Amino acid sequence: MAAPAHTSMRFVKRLSSPSPGADRAIRSLIAALLTILGGLLVGPVPARARLVQADLAHVAVAPPPSARVPLELAVTDARTGRATTLGQALGGRAALLLPVDYTCGNVCDPMVSMAADALAATGLAAEHYAFVLVGIDPRDDAAAARRMLAETLGDRAAGIRPLLVSDAALAALTGALGYKAVYDSGTDSFAHPAAAMLLAGDGRVARVLSPLALTGRDLRLALTEAGEGRVGSLADRLTLLCYGYDAARGLYTPLVQRILTVTGIATILGIGLLIVGLTRRTRLRAG
Numbered sequence: 001m002a003a004p005a006h007t008s009m010r011f012v013k014r015l016s017s018p019s020p021g022a023d024r025a026i027r028s029l030i031a032a033l034l035t036i037l038g039g040l041l042v043g044p045v046p047a048r049a050r051l052v053q054a055d056l057a058h059v060a061v062a063p064p065p066s067a068r069v070p071l072e073l074a075v076t077d078a079r080t081g082r083a084t085t086l087g088q089a090l091g092g093r094a095a096l097l098l099p100v101d102y103t104c105g106n107v108c109d110p111m112v113s114m115a116a117d118a119l120a121a122t123g124l125a126a127e128h129y130a131f132v133l134v135g136i137d138p139r140d141d142a143a144a145a146r147r148m149l150a151e152t153l154g155d156r157a158a159g160i161r162p163l164l165v166s167d168a169a170l171a172a173l174t175g176a177l178g179y180k181a182v183y184d185s186g187t188d189s190f191a192h193p194a195a196a197m198l199l200a201g202d203g204r205v206a207r208v209l210s211p212l213a214l215t216g217r218d219l220r221l222a223l224t225e226a227g228e229g230r231v232g233s234l235a236d237r238l239t240l241l242c243y244g245y246d247a248a249r250g251l252y253t254p255l256v257q258r259i260l261t262v263t264g265i266a267t268i269l270g271i272g273l274l275i276v277g278l279t280r281r282t283r284l285r286a287g
Contacts, residue, residue, distance in 0.1 A: 067205040078145035078162040094226035095130035111211040121216025
């Protein structure tokens with residue numbers, strides 16, 4: 001195991017020593033980095049996926065007319081471990097209900113964070129609304145829910161109610177909401193809508209919102225209307241997937257690809273700055 005480290009040290013010494021081979025090594029490294037960058041910009045190598053387009057066609061949220069969540073639904077508060085009902089968790093207030101996978105490695109964390117930021121930007125007091133998370137993976141336990149909140153929001157997680165539900169309760173809730181997710185055993189993840197349900201105090205679905213496109217001003221207005229019992233028009237279908245890659249084509253989604261590209265560019269720029277510094281050091285020693 002010592003051989004790779006020894007080789008790396010020799011390479012660094014070669015870059016930092018005033019020798020004709022140093023310039024050639026630098027040029028070769030730059031060429032290799034440019035090749036990697038070109039690959040990131042063109043696109044990643046297709047990955048195998050278990051889900052196909054026919055599976056993803058079912059992933060959406062389409063609430064039926066007069067949709068209403070079952071307030072008597074049995075749930076468990078992941079913070080306290082106590083059994084309660086969805087109605088008690090909502091407390092008769094207008095609420096933002098966000099179905100999430102507590103162990104998701106894709107878009108769930110940003111959804112929760114951006115929704116929390118938008119709620120804070122409304123300027124409304126916390127007692128005027130409820131922010132409830134419902135786990136869509138019955139295998140996730142209370143520790144997973146608490147860990148997600150701690151890692152994603154830290155101190156901003158106060159007041160958020162993370163709930164756990166059984167398979168039967170989840171089926172009842174998603175059925176009432178017209179919410180459909182698909183499990184991918186190949187990646188042990190869910191393809192599911194990145195959607196939040198805005199609920200009136202009596203549990204009626206007032207609106208379907210995208211947590212990734214919420215603003216404090218719009219959310220304040222929607223919460224105020226929901227708090228007054230006014231229900232807006234529902235989107236017919238929302239198919240913004242919380243999924244790491246396009247399983248039908250085996251390619252990363254544009255969002256994830258942009259993240260990978262930016263990260264790759266930042267890494268390459270950092271290495272480039274290191275190379276420039278080593279080159280200057282070499283020239284100063286040679287002079």
